[in-house]
Amino acid sequence: MSNAGIRPEIQSIVEQIDGLRPMLIAKGREGDQARRVPEEVFDALAATGAFSISAPTKFGGLAANTREAHAVARAIGRGDGGAAWVTGILDSGAWVLSLMDSRAQEDVWGGEDGLKNFISIVLATSSEAEPVDGGYRVTGRWGYGTGSLHAQWSLLGIPLKDENGDVVDAGLALIPSSDLSSEDNWYVAGMKSSGSVMQIAEDVFVPEHRILPLTAAVEGGYLGHNPEQTYQTIFVPSLFMKLIGPHLGMGRAALDFVISKAESKAIAYTGYDKQADAVSFQLAVAKATMQLNAAELVAQQVADEIYEGASRGYYAPYSERIEMRAKAGWIVETITNTIDQLLTAHGSAGFAETSLLQRMWRDQATASRHGHTLAASGYEAFGKVTFNRQDEARHVLPIV
The missing domain is CATH 1.20.140.10 (Butyryl-CoA Dehydrogenase, subunit A, domain 3)
Structure with a gap:
């Protein structure tokens, strides 16, 4: 795979991951059997910066482009497929958050832990969301919660309703992991180590600034204010x-x-x-x-x-x-x-x-x-x- 268009900072992460490949391979069977990425593996990958490449530069991220995201996930995939899949999802969560209201970004990355906070994402709107003063109250169950076992936040699909209770759009709600529970139903033939368990919310309040309407996003109507080129893409x-x-x-x-x-x-x-x-x-x-x-x-x-x-x-x-x-x-x-x-x-x-x-x-x-x-x-x-x-x-x- 050509390194053209991949910045030195990203290439450095790729090289660190290449150095971890023997461990990824050796621990792969353990992750497969445990049905989640081993903490030792996840922590080693996190230490390279692999899960934060798509965060904005103002928070210390690298605002990675698509080719750079490929290079990082590809390097992990050469050692462990489940860990690479988790990477792809957490990278997606970081990129989507970067398009949202600046207050939502501050909620996740603005504190002491900063880029140590990771965001999983499930687009399916398998939930109910009732509009209330200042936001929504959300109840739902989201399958295939890849990366949620390691994430501090999740972006989860919700239906958006008007004042009459009619669904007018789909959205993503940014919810802290502390407000969610999970059901370990991830018994599958492959991608076992991705730990893609069911995520559950029971009457969780989500403030308006943590909601991303999807119709506008699909057509380029981003709410965020990050100037980097990667946040202007389709x-x-x-x-x-x-x-x-x-x-x-x-x-x-x-x-x-x-x-x-x-x-x-x-x-x-x-x-x-x-x-x-x-x-x-x-x-x-x-x-x-x-x-x-x-x-x-x-x-x-x-x-x-x-x-x-x-x-x-x-x-x-x-x-x-x-x-x-x-x-x-x-x-x-x-x-x-x-x-x-x-x-x-x-x-x-x-x-x-x-x-x-x-x-x-x-x-x-x-x-x-x-x-x-x-x-x-x-x-x-x-x-x-x-x-x-x-x-x-x-x-x-x-x-x-």
Whole structure:
């Protein structure tokens, strides 16, 4: 992955994470079994600044762009997919908070702990929110609370109502973890260590300044006052592209693993004592490498398109955002297929519980089903836009 466009401060974080990779790999099985990132791993990653790169510079953050966010999450994903996924979500939470009312930002980052406060995020409005004087009272249950076990705050989806009680918009409510409880229901096949438990609020008051209306945000109507370029970018593509970095890392981890074993592993029931000697294996590795390189190049292209548009005050229209969404789905789908091919090339030993390869396979396969980057819906919507059926595309993906 090219380092072009990645500032030295971000590259330093990436290099620190690269140094932690042996620990990430060694502790990965522990996290998988415990169904959360081990505290030792989380603290080591936090110490690099990985979870605060998208915070504004006025609070000591780095106001990272999309390519920089990819570089950090990708580096973590080469060691542990679940930890990388947590990174992508906490990075998303920090970026969204940076668009909100300045008072909300001060609430989280303005105190003594500052950037040690992390923000998880769930967009689904699986809740009730009643308008009251000065804000809302919120009750709800939010699934897939990735990162919430390590977060001090959460951004959670709520319906916004008018004075008649009619839902007029969706929003995100910034709620401290101390006002939330959780239900440990995270029993899954992959992404086990992400600890994506159910979050629960019971009649929690949320002041008005901690609410972000989403319709305005989707179309670029940000409430924040941070001048950095990254906070002027298109809302939804900026969010779904933050989930691409973990996939890039997991794909590269699978390739690294298969190559590392090829000189010492035979191909069963053949005359090959070394996989690396077999033309069929060489072809498989070469193809996988090209596919991963292509996925990374497309990720860089979309990241640069997002950032460059903001530099000239251009907010991409729906049709262009849909094309970005289709590309994001293609990246994820390509990595899924590549890891499958690498598993076949490596052989059945890759399915051992002790194998990093099967864990990356399970983690990436699970993450690839996330609705934010699901390939099929992106392809369908982009196909409809291609044939000037934008209304039909909005039926498939109304919010992009």
